[in-house]
Amino acid sequence: MLTAKDIPDATVARLPVYLRTLNRLAEQGIETASSGDLAEAAGVNSAQLRKDLSYLGSYGTRGVGYDVGYLQEHIGREVGSSQDWPVVIVGMGNLGTALANYSGLRSRGFTVVALVDPDPALIGRTLDDVTITDLSELEQTLAVSRPRIAVIAAPADAAQDICDRLVQAGVSSILNFAASVLSVPAGVNVRKVDLGQELQILAYHEQRRKPAGPADLLADPGPVAALVEQKSRLA
Amino acid sequence: MLTAKDIPDATVARLPVYLRTLNRLAEQGIETASSGDLAEAAGVNSAQLRKDLSYLGSYGTRGVGYDVGYLQEHIGREVGSSQDWPVVIVGMGNLGTALANYSGLRSRGFTVVALVDPDPALIGRTLDDVTITDLSELEQTLAVSRPRIAVIAAPADAAQDICDRLVQAGVSSILNFAASVLSVPAGVNVRKVDLGQELQILAYHEQRRKPAGPADLLADPGPVAALVEQKSRLA
DNA sequence: CTATGTGAACAACTTCACAGCC
């Protein structure tokens, strides 16, 4: 293959972070940045950033650093934000609505092409030029726009059925906000985001703190803002 | 320390999944389950599940399996869902509202004690007995309920300032939905959820697919539902 | 003389495979 070098999953998961960081620097008119600069802005170790970028090829200049615009362009292409990805959102409760309105989608190369919900009170409403259609007509809706990426923002008990139908309709990447494990055919990619789970992980660590005085952190201002323990996702 | 055995981060990240799985089995009246059963329901390898559980101690019976109720109880305690965690949500747009309404919070031991937003149109409104207060009065609001866990569902450019004030007010665990890297003092735990990032990771893989015929997945029904590639979070 | 790119050491996590117990 021409492009598929085989970038580690962990690196792939960080590319969007780098891309956003570069976008921000570019907005500020910064044209060159060293691995140290970039790493700090992205919240990672500089050796890690260099190694990650090295998987994409050699795009830096020794003794100087990286060209922001060039790198931006290149990671963008790698991540696929050079092309436009149609996306369907299933479930238009508060969460689905929040996602549909999220400007970060458009700016990163995603276009919402379909909104689906079973609630008659919602069907027919329009959000940003996209009309909410009936879940029972999912297949017909997708036949038009043929998105390969779907977001499930529906209750857990409906998620598997929706997932099956999405896959049947040609969707091969799913972002699942429902609190359930989806089973899918090989070749379909699923990522799960579960708010309750995230909070429970925080609660676990919260519980393990040294049971010091009550106003612990207030009492000790600490060693000033340090980038620590920023946990993000694994691919 | 008495309890702090030091469970690997990767394991901690899976405990909530196991807990939910156990809850589901318990609801179905199932009282005993083998590591194989549990692993399948949770979408992980059975050896992994056994190793994970072994960090908590020996709670299974050889030749039999695990007692669902007992394990449920035990993981619950470990994860901290035996106690009630007060939580503040900052930012009451669609996303903040979705989170505030999410029933999964209450059921997993979290209570929303404060809702904060700078928009005068929202201040004073009530959601589920909690009144939205002005962001400018954040400190006073938190002085009453003193939550240690906060959710930031605000725009990226406001996130760092909000974060600083939360930490100052005694918050030590933050779930950040804003698309920005937060810098915090040592000892404060941050987890980030970024929808755009998740989609970009999916798009990356989507782009790398073998450029076969267009209706690829429709043409080939594939080797039937197999639990594959379910990516979840790293601690 | 500075900052990249990378082999090699290190650390974390996963899976295997089987001894040990019920």
Place this chain on the structure above:
DNA sequence: GGCTGTGAAGTTGTTCACATAG
């Protein structure tokens, strides 16, 4: 006989440290 619990092997990811290029 069946299933847990766990050392050991295997895999993946991170960090170090330095040769190398500009």
